[in-house]
Amino acid sequence: MHNVETVLLVLMLGALTGIAARYVRAIPLPLIQIALGAVLSWPEQGLHISFDPELFLLLFIPPLLFADGWRIPKREFFALYRPILKLALGLVLFTVIGLGYLIHWMIPEMPLAVAFALAAVVSPTDAVAVSAITRNLGMPAQTMRVLEGESLLNDASGLVALKFAVAATLTGVFSWTAVARDFLWIALGGIGVGALxxxxxxxxxxxxxxxxxxxxxxxxxxxxxxxxxxxxxxGERVGVSGILAAVAAGVMTNFADLSRSEFVAERMQTEGTWAMVESAFNGAVFLLLGLQLPSIIGETLHEAGHLWWMLAGQAVAISSALLVLRWIWLTLGVQGSLWKAHSDGKMAERPSHLLTLASTLAGIRGAVTLAGALSIPMLLNNGAPFPGRNLLVFLATGTILFTLVVASIGLPLVLRRLPPRGEPAASREERRARLAACQAAIASMVLDKAHAQAADPQWVAQYQESAGRLTQEYRKRIDLLEDAPQPGTPEALAETPDVVHQRRRRYVVELELRLKTLHVERTALYAERHAHRINDESLRSLVGELDLQEVPLRKRLAVARLAAGLDAPPNGNR
Known part of the structure; x- marks a missing residue:
């Protein structure tokens, strides 16, 4: 099949599986997509594509990592830089050395340099897979930031380690000085190019x-x-990390967006476009992983013959050892930084054994691991086959599947046992920011005395009437957003909890009524178009105005329902 047709088909299937996953919530979407890809390519007449690692990395990985770099909260990212760097650099080195020697001991026929190459391939976690699996499981916010930061940065260290392990296999020469020099150039150069x-x-x-x-x-x-x-x-043309360049470009673009508050249309189009790109490309990544599975497994098992069970055992053992090494590093190498971040107020959740276990299970491998494994050359410099390449690709694929399945099963069980956290810090900050915005809006409507005396009295009267109505609207929102008064204070004595609750319920009813009237307006506009009393251009313009009103109204209604102690909107207002 032509490459263009394949890409289009994969994108379409990614969208369809996203819809199907809404009906099968028990199974994570990435596993559904991998299974579908495997089913499509398993028969001899199935969908078979030649996987080009360089083309794959160019088409699918940069926009996803750019979006992660653009969206990740920069305050938490820089505040938690110590544990992030210890995971992105220290854990990769610890994994390559420890797992490399273990693989060589388990599989003596695999040369040590090739064992190090396999360890380097499976050392970086995958940002796409981590966010796809953990997004809706209730992972504590700051821990999630650490995991996201790790997966954004550790690709460079893992790919540099892979580069030198392959070079050592091809030439028989290895230099720690060259490794350190090249790593600094590739990593810092990639960040510099992307930022520029x-x-x-x-x-x-x-x-x-x-x-x-x-x-x-x-x-x-x-x-x-x-x-x-x-x-x-x-970045790739200059000889540095293109992956880190894409991440750094996303971070820099986000900083630039902070000074563009007035560009409403651009901001709304950007959010919608990136939501579509992320959804489509996430699905494509996991579908392509599934499409490669049958051929990788088939070729390796054909070579192994009746010893397939041994290969499966080796994949499970290597994957388990990978998670054990991660748990050891988190416990011994990162726990101190997490405790310090917690004591300094930079990390709300208190480090615990359960949180360490959750972070261990979240060490998911994905697309970058497979692309790295398939990028290993077929032949040595002397024309001989690269030793153990098919086995390396098979074990790397097994590690991807093992970490995905373990995380999908284990993470919900572990996160369910974490103690309740109360109101998340991000929600509290968002509520207080809304409160500050409402108070600033009310303050801006106060008419300056000198201005009022110089203005037309009729205009002043109209202004004060309008300001009074708007102030009343903002006061309703402030009632929802303010912290509950402390017991015994005059504020608490002035209004009983039942009075506050009833007032908030009335505001919910008002917002639901406004939403209902917007729906009636929209239905009437479409009826006007069906009756040919307006044209399509007028319909789009008028409906667009209603849509812009409905988006913040729905968000405000969700906040109001939570404040009033209501769980879900009535069926009629969904």
Whole structure:
């Protein structure tokens, strides 16, 4: 099948499996997609594609890592840099050395350099897989930031280790000095290239949009989607990490977005576009993993013959050892940094054995591991076959499946046993930010006395009437957002909990009524179009206005329902 047709088919199947997963919530979406890919390619007449690791890394990985770098909270990322770096650098080195010697001991026919190459392939966690599995499981927020930061940065260290393990196999020469020098160049150079490209794009975008405004929003969003590919390609051409370049470009772009509060259309289009890109490309990554499984397993088992059970046992043993090494490093090498972050107030959750176990199980391997394994050359410099390449690819694939399955089963069980955390810090901060915004809006409506005396009295009266209505609306929202008064204070004595609860329930009813009227307005507009009393352009414009009103209204209703102690909206308002 042609590459273009394959990509289109994979993207379509990714969307369809995303819909199907809504009906099969017990099985994580990545496992469904991998299984579907395997089923599609298993028969002889099935979908067979030649997997080009370089093309795969170029097409699918940069936008996903760019989006992760763009979305990850930078405050927590930089506040927790110590445990993140210990995992992204120290754990990779610990894994390559410890697991490499263990693999060579378990499989003596595999040369030590090849064993190190396999350990390097499986050492980095996969950002796409980690976020896909842990997103809706209730992982504590700061722990999730550490895991995301680790998976964004450890690709460089793992791929550098792989590069030198392969070079040692091909040439028989190994130098720690060369490893350190090349790692610094590849990692720091990738971050520098990505940051420079992201900064250059931000300056160019600011220059254009400050003159044109939101008129160029669509073009700017398209350029933003292409930015991670540009960062990756330039990084690879320069000889540094294209993966880290894409991540750094995403981080830099996010910093630039902080000064673009007035570009509403561009921001809304960007959010919608990236949500679609992430969903489609996430599905494509796991489907492509599944499409490779039958051929990898078939070729390896054909060579092994009746010893297939031994290969399966080796894959399980290596995967288990990988998680044990991760648990040891988290316990001995990272726990101190986590305790310090907790005592300094940078990490809300208290480190515990259960949290360490959850972080261990979240060490999921994915697309980068498979791409790294398949990038190993077929032949040595003298023309002989690369020793144990098929076995290496098989064991790396087994590690991916093992970590995905273990995380899918084990993480919900472990996270369920964590103590309740109360209101998450992010929710509390969001509530207080909403409160500050409402208070600032009320303060801005106070009319300056000198201005009021100089203005037309009729205008002043109209202004004060309008300001009174708006202030009342903001006061309702403040009632929902303010912290509960301490018992015994005048505020607590003035209003009983039942009075506060009833007032909040009335606000919920009001918001639900507003949402219902928006739906009625929209239905009436479509009826006008069906009756040919307005054209399509007018319909899109009018419905767009209602949609813009409904998005914040739904969010406000969700906050109001939580404040009023209600779980879900009535069926009619879904």
């Amino acid at each position: 490209i992201g900064w250059g794009f931000a300056v160019a975008r600011d220059t254009v949009t400050r003159r044109l405004g939101d008129v160029a929003a669509t073009q700017m969003v398209l350029l933003l989607v292409l930015l991670p590919f540009a960062a990756y390609i330039v």
